[in-house]
Amino acid sequence: MSHTAHIRSHRKPRRSATTSIAVRAGVASGVLGMAAAGAASASAAEPVTQTLELPTLTADLATQVAQSADATQQAAANYTLQAERDAAAANAAKQAKADLAQAKQKAEAKKKAEEARKAAAERAASRSAERTVLSATTSSSTSTSTSTATGSAAAVVAFVKAQIGDAYVSGGTGPNSWDCSGLVQAAFKSVGVSLPRVSQDQSTQGTQVSLSNLQPGDILYWGSAGSAYHVAVYVGDGMFVGAQNPSSGVGEHPLSYDPPTGAVRVL
Template sequence: MSHTAHIRSHRKPRRSASTIAMRAGVAGGVLSTLAVAGASGSANAAEPVTQTLELPTLTADLAAQVAQSADVTQQAAASYELQAERDAAAAKAAKEAKADLAEAKKKAAEEKEKAAEAARKAAAERASRSAERATLSASADTGSSDSSGSSAGSSTSTSTATGSAAAVVAFVQSQVGDAYVSGGTGPNSWDCSGLVQAAFKSVGVDLPRVSQSQSTAGTQVGLSNLQPGDILYWGGAGSAYHVGVYVGDGMFVGAQNSSTGVVKASLDYDPPSGAVRVL
């Protein structure tokens, strides 16, 4: 027997193939686990990077939203501006319409007065104006009246006026020669009703401004019973187109028209339609 036979061999026993395979499998599993864990850890570590990479997309969306909001705001501003322009245009149109209305009323009043003046002229032209104006001039210079053939002049009462009537007569006679101006109320130019109104105002009597109203301001009297200071009217009572003041002796004073101005004339020059007595 060998002298070493009783001593165990110092060599490690050989491993079997199955042992080696099992250990390899265990090692592979461990490595796989480590790989998975490592991959998971890498994935977890990479998440912030992934979120950071998505920020440009979110920022682009936000920019688009901001741009859309700005566009809406701009459209709203444009709408408000358009509405403001429309409101301004409407206000301007209303102002112009108001001015046009005032101008139309003014022109209507002027046309009305012109129509009244035309009616007075038409009435005056019923007689031979050239011959009667010559008579008018002579009467104004001498203070006499033409009573021949004048039924109204011959049947009226005395020309002597007293009190307030005398003051009215004196007032209108002092305006003879003044100009006729449509709408005139003195002191140097008159229309027919403006002269009559001013004459009676001088004695404290307030008359309406227009001839239509003045023709019904007092008591109606017949033309055969006139007294100085009576108001004569041409046309219908309440629709008269001309007025004057009877001053006695078959004469009256009135603001006739722009051609003659304020004149003193006989009743035959332009016979009145009626008369009213205020005093």
Template sequence: MSHTAHIRSHRKPRRSASRVAMRAGVAGGVLGTLAVAGSSASANAAEPVTQTLELPTLTADLAAQVAQSADATEQAAANYRLGAERDAAAAKAAKQAKADLADAKKKAEARKKAAEAARKRAAARAAAERASRTTDRPTLSASVGVGSTSTSVSTATGSAAAVISFVKAQVGKAYVSGATGPSAYDCSGLVQTAFKQVGISLPRVSQDQSTAGTQVSLSNLQPGDILYWGGAGSAYHVGVYVGDGMFVGAQNPSTGVVERPLSYDPPSGAVRVL
């Protein structure tokens, strides 16, 4: 033992185990705190770097999304405008079509009225011409059957007989405009077909048939002569004189092919081709 051991002030105090442990714990806690603080400081110091590296990627994605949204909005607006323009065009076209239809109906009605008026005028002219012919030739009907030998008692022979036989055989058949037989005829179709039986080729229409042969007087008719109504070259009807003051013709849709006396509808003139 030291010679100063018995003096209290020079004796080294003994540290208790609990105080040493406590101090060690405190020191450890401080060091742990510093470590955590350091780690946190390091993490906080590194965080801006990490955010700075990721920011361009996020910004580019966001810009792309914004651009896509803008494109979609613009496309939607364009589609809306296009649809509106189409609707407007369709409405305008429908309105124009309706107006055109109404105009077409008016024009058709006007044409119909004009055609009806023309038909009535033509019928009136024909009636006037018939009345005029009756007035101008009063002796024709009186001479039929009792007049000159040429119109009353002539007997057809040869080609004339064949023509007369043919037209009489068609009596009772229908009148059809443009028809040339065998079941129906119009007036010039009957005449053309009749003379075709004897090898004579005549024009197809009344106007041309009225100038196809030699003009003859109505007072000097012979069986087989072609009768015409209207002017020579502008005749509107033809028939065949069959003798004894009679003629055969395809008159109209109501009567068909008939045999009638000249007084029934006195002709304007006649031509001879036989």
């Protein structure tokens, strides 16, 4: 007999395959039963609300959002600034255009004023030269001019001298106010001579005579024959009587006071 025969074996007895399968089946059946019971219990309870967990806003994402907001704000500020600059530029262009137009107007007005001043100076110089020539002519022709009026010429001279001091009124024909042609017409009418009413027509009556050969009663005119703008009566001794203007009225003046252009003799 072996020396180990009396020692009991420590190995557990082997289960048969049939027993193992039966145990496994029982366990599975129990698990399935518990699962079915849990499902039935869950069906009887209130529905479970499913909660979706949003992604957490990380630091990088927050930085990107802030940068995007800053960029949008900066773009809006840039657009506003550009709009203000465009408006300012448009206003500046409009003001510059207005200033240029005003400067042109001022320059044109200055130019016209200068031209008018030059023209006035030229007229004054021309009148002065005419007076000088007339004075010399009158002095040299004194011996040939008739200073004493006779007949109808004397009556015409007397008539115009009688009106000295009367007022000048445009369109006036007497008896106390006259214009230049109205006085001349009335003077010649007093001796039976009919003259046209206006100075332009009176300057073409009778015969044209030289200013160096004047006689009392001759009609003096200013301007050109047929388009004269003023007339008066020569009364002798280098003097004339005429209705000059509203400030001086009817007066007697030397030829040098306002040298005439020409003269006609009607009597």
